Amino acid sequence: MGALTMGALTAVMVAGTARAEAGRADTAAEQAFLERGVEVDVTAANANQARDQAILQAQREALTRLFRKLTPAADGHQPPAVSQGELESLVSGFELEQERASSVRYVGRFTVRFRPSAVRQLLQQNGVRYAEMIGKPALVLPLDATGGEPSLWTDGPWRQAWAQMGTVDGLVPVTLAPPEQADQNDLPAKAALTPDPGTLGAVLARIAARHGAGQVVLARLEGDATKGYQLTLSIFIPGEGLSSPETVPQAAFVARALPAPADAPAPVPGAAVPPPALGLAVATVVDRVEEGWKRRVVVDAHLSGQVAVRVPVTDLVTLVEVRRRLAGVPMVIQVDTTALKTTEALLTLTVLGDVAHLKTALAQRDLILSELPAVPATGAEPAAGPGPAEVRYQIGLAGS
Structure with missing residues (x-):
């Protein structure tokens, strides 16, 4: 890193003791409340x-x-x-x-x-755990397996139910995947019906990357209005992989559909209308996405502690950008600069939660948290307690 002037160094050290609370007034944070x-x-x-x-x-x-x-x-x-x-x-x-x-x-x-x-x-x-971080969009692929021929990218009752999706006032924006040709080539409907577990994750990873999605949900619908419907959900999360399929029978669907958008057009007389149960199925998928997200980024005051991290830097701009993104992570309540060297900065993060949740939250701000090679992987252990923290982790900008 180039030589730092005294003024620049002072600015960094002052910023190093500032609470991350000041960075929470951005639009995304306000939307959560x-x-x-x-x-x-x-x-x-x-x-x-x-x-x-x-x-x-x-x-x-x-x-x-x-x-x-x-x-x-x-x-x-x-x-x-x-x-x-x-x-x-x-x-x-x-x-x-x-x-x-x-x-x-x-x-x-x-x-x-x-x-x-x-x-x-x-x-x-009141001892209540909570999540407030707005996640990257969840992209839904609605696979209709209720008839003889499966459909994924073409219009049908299941895709229509998603197109008419009401307002989602949650922490994760949920969007319907548009029928883009590249996605159709990657995942035809028949291939989605009987996917190869070894390749489905890679396919969904490409789709997620094309759309900038934080997760991709393959939502398979089976059954009919007479005997009842059933959902099977497979969720791919970049950096975490593909989940095991989750089956949700109609009896376990949520009780209320999403509220209709205020600007929803009036129904066209004579037009086909999806069965009401499909509106509940849409709301059920959204609920699963929301609850899964909250579990992954939950803020828990009982797990308050410190995590020491190394930030490789080549210039002052890199460090400033890392700190700016850290300020947008709700579970990081304070960032202290403990050392500043020519090739790295050492930071101490005060966090409300464990390291696994921290890693997920940082990824939403395009920050990569990795464990330093000298320390074996330990999974989702609580953050270290008060006092000097051993430097066991590294933070870098995604894509750098």
């Missing part, structure tokens, strides 16, 4: 009372929805009880999407924004 389309219908003695009660009700409903979005369902936690004053301290603002009112009734739809730091504090004080 926002709830859209919160609908309320309140009747009261007069219009003003109805509106005031509706606003409070919308904020409470939004907090419940936010809790469900951020926390793993498997943990079984219920939203903490909060007073009206505590609720107001959690809410940073709200916007009215739509309203109708009479002399005694108020019907409205709101967007509610929450203060990230206040919500984090509430969850941590």
Whole structure:
């Protein structure tokens, strides 16, 4: 690395002791603490009372929805009880999407924004694990095996159900794979129906790379409306590989379909409409994606600790870029620069979670966490406790 001026070195060291909290005000972080389309219908003695009660009700409903979005369902936690004053301290603002009112009734739809730091504090004080990191998009390949001829890239009820997918207000954007020729060549419908496990991962890896996806979901649908449907999900995650197929019978589908988009076009008279169960199947896939993501990037205050990392650098720009990306990782709450040499920087990360979760979270910011060769792989162990941490890991920019 070229010679550092005293001013540049001072800037790096000051940045080294700054908390990563300052980097969380970006758009992606704010989206995690926002709830859209919160609908309320309140009747009261007069219009003003109805509106005031509706606003409070919308904020409470939004907090419940936010809790469900951020926390793993498997943990079984219920939203903490909060007073009206505590609720107001959690809410940073709200916007009215739509309203109708009479002399005694108020019907409205709101967007509610929450203060990230206040919500984090509430969850941590109640011992609740949570995830807030927005993941890279999940790309869905809807394989329809309900008829005699499988279909994957052509129109049919299953693909149509995905094309009509409602609003996904979660941590992972879920998108339908477009019928691009390169993808069709890589994975024809018949090959997807009876895939070779040894090659399917490589095929999905190419598709993920072409679309910049954080995961690719091959969602196979079988059955019919009379006997019931069944899903089989195979999920490929770059850097982690292909999951074992998961079978989900219709009895285990989620109970409600996704809300319809506000700008959804009116149904065309006489046009074929997918069976309602397919809307529930779509919502079930989205739910599996969301819950899987939360498990992979969960923030756990009980696992607070430090991880010492080496950052190979050739110039100051590399170090600045690594630190900028670290500031966008919610489970990294502090970054300290412990040493700065001509070829490397040594950082100490204070994290809420274990090393496996940290690796996944860093990958979403295109940072690669690897274990240094001298230390055997240890898997998902908790981060080291307080005190000087041994340098066991290295962080680099993806693609460098």
